[in-house]
Structures are given as C-alpha cells and as structure tokens.
Amino acid sequence: MDPDSPSPGEGAAAAADGVEEPSFGPDSQFRRFSNDPRWALAMIRATVLEAAHPQIGAALIGNSTFVAHPWRRLRNTFLSMQRVFDADAGVREREAARLNRLHARINGADARERPYDAMDPSVRAWVVATLYESTVSMCRLSGQPLTQAEMEQLYAEYQAFLALLGDEAGHLPATLREFWQYFDRMVAQELENTEALRIVLYGLFDHLPAPPLLDGMPTLWAAGRSLVGPVLGAITVSSLPEGFRRRAGLPEIPGAQTVAQGAYLAMGMARFLPDGWLKTDELVDLLSLVPGSDDPRAKTITVVLEGVKRAGALLRLLTPLPPEPGPGAPAQGPRRSAEEFFHEVLDQTGDGYLDWPDLAAMARELAGRLDLDEPEETRLYRAFADWWRELQQALDADGDGRISKEEYAAAVPSLAGPALIRAAEVLFDAADTDGNQSIDEEEYRSLFRTGFRRDLRDTAGTGATYSRGAFVNDFVSFMTGRRRSGPYDPVLAQA
Structure with missing residues (x-):
C-alpha cells in the first residue's frame, strides 16, 4: 500500500x-x-x-x-x-x-x-x-x-x-x-x-x-x-x-x-x-430466510428455534407458548397499532417521517424481488409516486412536504384511495409474468420467496392461482388495515 x-x-x-x-x-x-x-x-x-x-x-x-x-x-x-x-x-x-x-x-x-x-x-x-x-x-x-x-x-x-x-x-x-x-x-x-x-x-x-x-x-x-x-x-x-x-x-x-x-x-x-x-x-x-417459508432450511431452523423458545419458557416458568396455527390458518395476522404500522412499514428510511424516499424504497424492493426491467420498473415507480401524492394531499396537515407519525395517527386515514388501488394493479401486472390474469405458485414465490399460501384453485382444478381481485384486495388490506401479513411482512416490514 x-x-x-x-x-x-x-x-x-x-x-x-x-x-x-x-x-x-x-x-x-x-x-x-x-x-x-x-x-x-x-x-x-x-x-x-x-x-x-x-x-x-x-x-x-x-x-x-x-x-x-x-x-x-x-x-x-x-x-x-x-x-x-x-x-x-x-x-x-x-x-x-x-x-x-x-x-x-x-x-x-x-x-x-x-x-x-x-x-x-x-x-x-x-x-x-x-x-x-x-x-x-x-x-x-x-x-x-x-x-x-x-x-x-x-x-x-x-x-x-x-x-x-x-x-x-x-x-x-x-x-x-x-x-x-x-x-x-x-x-x-x-x-x-x-x-x-x-x-x-x-x-x-x-x-x-x-x-x-x-x-x-x-x-x-x-x-x-x-x-x-x-x-x-x-x-x-x-x-x-x-x-x-x-x-x-x-x-x-x-x-x-x-x-x-x-x-x-x-x-x-x-x-x-x-x-x-x-x-x-x-x-x-x-x-x-423467513421462518415459516417453504425453504427446507427454514423448516429445520423453525423447529430448532421453537425448541429453544419452549426450553427457555420452561426454565423461566413462563406460561406455555400458544399453539402453532394449522395449515389452513389465514395469512392475515393480528392488527398493528397505527404507530407500529408507521414505524415498521411506512417509514422505510427510519427517519421518523413518511415521504417519497420511503415509497420509492418500497417500489425498489418490489421491483428487485420481481427482477423487473424497463418499462415495467418505471410503471411501478410511477404508480407509487402517484400514491405518494395522494397521501401527501390527504395527510400532510402542516404542508412541510412530509408526513409525521403524529399526522398519520391523528388522521386515522382510510388509505384505500384510487392511487393505492392502481399501485396494487400495477404490481399484479408485474408479478403476472405470463399475462394470464392470475398468479401461479412460481410467480407467487418470485415476489414473496415463500410457498403458496392461498387455498385457491383455478376453474379447471389444475393448480393453485391468485386472482387479480384477491391480490389487489390483500395488498390494499395490508397497506390500509395495518394487519400483519405472512406474505407482505417479510417484503416491507422486516429488517
């Protein structure tokens, strides 16, 4: 040197x-x-x-x-x-x-x-x-x-x-x-x-x-x-x-x-x-790796971690852990508080505010998951930019160009506006690589890196599918209902 x-x-x-x-x-x-x-x-x-x-x-x-x-x-x-x-x-x-x-x-x-x-x-x-x-x-x-x-x-x-x-x-x-x-x-x-x-x-x-x-x-x-x-x-x-x-x-x-x-x-x-x-x-x-996914390593690690948790609970004389949900349990989990949702999902940059870089980070992660190229990548960014403008107009009470967690919590907003629904539809189109208006197991795994979790079948009964309406409903529900979600939490909430 x-x-x-x-x-x-x-x-x-x-x-x-x-x-x-x-x-x-x-x-x-x-x-x-x-x-x-x-x-x-x-x-x-x-x-x-x-x-x-x-x-x-x-x-x-x-x-x-x-x-x-x-x-x-x-x-x-x-x-x-x-x-x-x-x-x-x-x-x-x-x-x-x-x-x-x-x-x-x-x-x-x-x-x-x-x-x-x-x-x-x-x-x-x-x-x-x-x-x-x-x-x-x-x-x-x-x-x-x-x-x-x-x-x-x-x-x-x-x-x-x-x-x-x-x-x-x-x-x-x-x-x-x-x-x-x-x-x-x-x-x-x-x-x-x-x-x-x-x-x-x-x-x-x-x-x-x-x-x-x-x-x-x-x-x-x-x-x-x-x-x-x-x-x-x-x-x-x-x-x-x-x-x-x-x-x-x-x-x-x-x-x-x-x-x-x-x-x-x-x-x-x-x-x-x-x-x-x-x-x-x-x-x-x-x-x-997300515990609970269909990766064989995740299943092994989940068993080990659950054993460690239960052993710790026994040693500390704590109450027994709640039973594991069965295979038919819904993907949507318990509700988050407004503050938790803001911190874990909306504030992607961790600066305590919601603004365009946070939504851009969401679009960037989703585009990366799907390995998008042009023009699909730009379409996704534009959809999230439109959603940001919708959020800013509805929630930015003091007009400083960003949304604080206090502004978000005080408004108790219903965020399911047209721009968010459009963003969900653009994301569906990006995930639906074969354009057949449904997401199959491989397309689902590309986005969520986990096994297919929905109990849906196509009309011919040949395989599990995820319709446009169900996808848009789940995405909008996650982004507005503040519910924890097996598929979406690993994408947008976890570290």
Missing part, C-alpha cells in the same frame, strides 16, 4: 485500450474475496468511508433503508455485486443498467442545502475507491498483504466496473501510484464527520435489528448485539486512516488496533476450510 512503490498500472491500461478485459468470472480477485469472511469487516469499513463523503452521506440519510432495513440492504447489495462481476456479459450489462436507473432517481440536497446526485461520476468513483482500499487494507491488517500484481489486477477489475456503468475514465486515477495520492487527498480534504457516519458507527451497531432468521428471539439477539456491537465499532474505527480519525474526532481506544488485527487474522483462518464449507451468498441467504 506504499504510494511510492512502483505502479505501472499495466492491467488498467490494457483494459482501457481494449487489449484485454479484466476477468469478471471465477478467476477474478473479486470472486476470490467475496467468500472470504474478512470481507465482511472490510465492507463495514468501506461503508463508513463512503458515509463520510458529504454527498454520499446525504444520499444515505435521505434515501437509503440501511438504518431501518440493514439486512435487506446487505442482501441486495451482495446480489448486485455478484451480478456486476458475473462471467456472463449480458448479466453484467443488465445489472449496470438497473444500477444506473436506481442512481438516477437519487438526488436532492443536504441539511446545508448542498446538492447531491447519485449519478455524479466523481461520487461513484469514491464508492469504488473505498471498496478497493478497504480490501487492500483487509489483507494488510490480517498479515497477508497483496502482491503488486494482485493489487494491479484488483484495481483493474474495479476500473472495469466503473466503465461498465458508463462513467468516463479519469474520475478514478489510471494508475495505482496516482490512486494512493487521490485517496490520501480525499481523506484529508473531502471527508467529514457526517450524520450518516455517526449513525453507522454509534447507532447502527447499538440498535441493529435482528435478521429475519432471528426475529422471533429478541432477547437472545439483544444480548449478542450488546457484546458484539461495541467490538465491531472499535475494530472499524481503529482500522480507519489515522488522519481521518483525528479530523473527525473519533475516539482512540487502547488496544483496539491489536483487537482489529486479531479479528481480521482469526476470520481469515476460515479460508483454510474445505471448499464449499463457507459461501457468503449462502450465509446471506440464510440470514434473510
């Missing part, structure tokens, strides 16, 4: 000249690190450096679901990175187009009226720079620094990623020698102690919600988080560039450097496990 070391940049130059495309497949450096457990620590570190950039920090605060739904954000980000570095050029190009559409919808101004735009190529270059530098630092901290050739190859891959997005060369330096100078200059002159950075370091670790897999065990999760959270925070802070730590006023914790190096080294030992024992994509899927 020495900025004065020789850095010919041959890999990047070759990529720029079109002589040899950097490997995106199984031989890429990215693929090598994506299943390395140390990469989890490196990605946390990179996220902090991104959040310290004023534009990125403002975009995260105003548009991201990383506070309220961090596990969803983790899974979606990892899936996107896998697609970007897929061996199939078609998969890479389709994901790049999707990312560009997503970024084009993220812009605004921060609390100091400074504009931000997720399509700004210099901002996107900094995101890539943090990923690259954190991966290099990960190897250095664990006592296995990358060779010059490995750093060159990895850098060429990330340059190719920016080129895939259509960004012109020059926003990320052409050579590694220039990169280290650029990185040091950014750290010294551009980064700030932003609100987003403080949330990541001091809020997210302390209040990280349980992943869906452990959502039913809040006491166990809280106990583990209280132990692991401060350690992760200390490791992350101690691994940041020293100059930035001083400027941002981040605390110097005695022994944290040693703990950080020990953590990186210990996690790196997992790479010596036999092939197939540790796969990041499978771990991310497991954390996102």
Whole structure:
C-alpha cells in the first residue's frame, strides 16, 4: 500500500485500450474475496468511508433503508455485486443498467442545502475507491498483504466496473501510484464527520435489528448485539486512516488496533476450510430466510428455534407458548397499532417521517424481488409516486412536504384511495409474468420467496392461482388495515 512503490498500472491500461478485459468470472480477485469472511469487516469499513463523503452521506440519510432495513440492504447489495462481476456479459450489462436507473432517481440536497446526485461520476468513483482500499487494507491488517500484481489486477477489475456503468475514465486515477495520492487527498480534504457516519458507527451497531432468521428471539439477539456491537465499532474505527480519525474526532481506544488485527487474522483462518464449507451468498441467504417459508432450511431452523423458545419458557416458568396455527390458518395476522404500522412499514428510511424516499424504497424492493426491467420498473415507480401524492394531499396537515407519525395517527386515514388501488394493479401486472390474469405458485414465490399460501384453485382444478381481485384486495388490506401479513411482512416490514 506504499504510494511510492512502483505502479505501472499495466492491467488498467490494457483494459482501457481494449487489449484485454479484466476477468469478471471465477478467476477474478473479486470472486476470490467475496467468500472470504474478512470481507465482511472490510465492507463495514468501506461503508463508513463512503458515509463520510458529504454527498454520499446525504444520499444515505435521505434515501437509503440501511438504518431501518440493514439486512435487506446487505442482501441486495451482495446480489448486485455478484451480478456486476458475473462471467456472463449480458448479466453484467443488465445489472449496470438497473444500477444506473436506481442512481438516477437519487438526488436532492443536504441539511446545508448542498446538492447531491447519485449519478455524479466523481461520487461513484469514491464508492469504488473505498471498496478497493478497504480490501487492500483487509489483507494488510490480517498479515497477508497483496502482491503488486494482485493489487494491479484488483484495481483493474474495479476500473472495469466503473466503465461498465458508463462513467468516463479519469474520475478514478489510471494508475495505482496516482490512486494512493487521490485517496490520501480525499481523506484529508473531502471527508467529514457526517450524520450518516455517526449513525453507522454509534447507532447502527447499538440498535441493529435482528435478521429475519432471528426475529422471533429478541432477547437472545439483544444480548449478542450488546457484546458484539461495541467490538465491531472499535475494530472499524481503529482500522480507519489515522488522519481521518483525528479530523473527525473519533475516539482512540487502547488496544483496539491489536483487537482489529486479531479479528481480521482469526476470520481469515476460515479460508483454510474445505471448499464449499463457507459461501457468503449462502450465509446471506440464510440470514434473510423467513421462518415459516417453504425453504427446507427454514423448516429445520423453525423447529430448532421453537425448541429453544419452549426450553427457555420452561426454565423461566413462563406460561406455555400458544399453539402453532394449522395449515389452513389465514395469512392475515393480528392488527398493528397505527404507530407500529408507521414505524415498521411506512417509514422505510427510519427517519421518523413518511415521504417519497420511503415509497420509492418500497417500489425498489418490489421491483428487485420481481427482477423487473424497463418499462415495467418505471410503471411501478410511477404508480407509487402517484400514491405518494395522494397521501401527501390527504395527510400532510402542516404542508412541510412530509408526513409525521403524529399526522398519520391523528388522521386515522382510510388509505384505500384510487392511487393505492392502481399501485396494487400495477404490481399484479408485474408479478403476472405470463399475462394470464392470475398468479401461479412460481410467480407467487418470485415476489414473496415463500410457498403458496392461498387455498385457491383455478376453474379447471389444475393448480393453485391468485386472482387479480384477491391480490389487489390483500395488498390494499395490508397497506390500509395495518394487519400483519405472512406474505407482505417479510417484503416491507422486516429488517
């Protein structure tokens, strides 16, 4: 990582000249690190450096679901990175187009009226720079620094990623020698102690919600988080560039450097496990698994978790757990309070208000579930935008452009207006991929990632189906009746 070391940049130059495309497949450096457990620590570190950039920090605060739904954000980000570095050029190009559409919808101004735009190529270059530098630092901290050739190859891959997005060369330096100078200059002159950075370091670790897999065990999760959270925070802070730590006023914790190096080294030992024992994509899927779904792993885990709960209840001499609902139980659950519904469903960004970024986050998640392309994706966003205008007109009592939970609760609204019904119909059309005006089991599973839960049959009796009317009624009922829902809670409510 020495900025004065020789850095010919041959890999990047070759990529720029079109002589040899950097490997995106199984031989890429990215693929090598994506299943390395140390990469989890490196990605946390990179996220902090991104959040310290004023534009990125403002975009995260105003548009991201990383506070309220961090596990969803983790899974979606990892899936996107896998697609970007897929061996199939078609998969890479389709994901790049999707990312560009997503970024084009993220812009605004921060609390100091400074504009931000997720399509700004210099901002996107900094995101890539943090990923690259954190991966290099990960190897250095664990006592296995990358060779010059490995750093060159990895850098060429990330340059190719920016080129895939259509960004012109020059926003990320052409050579590694220039990169280290650029990185040091950014750290010294551009980064700030932003609100987003403080949330990541001091809020997210302390209040990280349980992943869906452990959502039913809040006491166990809280106990583990209280132990692991401060350690992760200390490791992350101690691994940041020293100059930035001083400027941002981040605390110097005695022994944290040693703990950080020990953590990186210990996690790196997992790479010596036999092939197939540790796969990041499978771990991310497991954390996102919803107990009660038709995934065989979910059924096994549900049995284990229920056993743990019942054993705990017995030990604490608590009353027995209520009986499990039978297979014919309705999907709709008990009602939420208005405050719970606002916090768990409507306020997707976790800032305490309902505004357009919250509904945009819903549209983004639903579009991702269905893997929509144009023009279906834009139709879904437009439907949710119309719904936001309907909500704003009905509930924004003080005219500040957003809806507080007090405004929402005081109005006790009936939200089933024409725009919400239209949004439900657009979502149905997107899910009904074969256009036969009913959703079959495969289409249902694409949206909800769970087994078909409705006791409906088509007129021929050949299989379970979900009609347009039933779908629209269930979606509108969930969004207005504040009832917990087996299908919709994992999509819009869970972390």
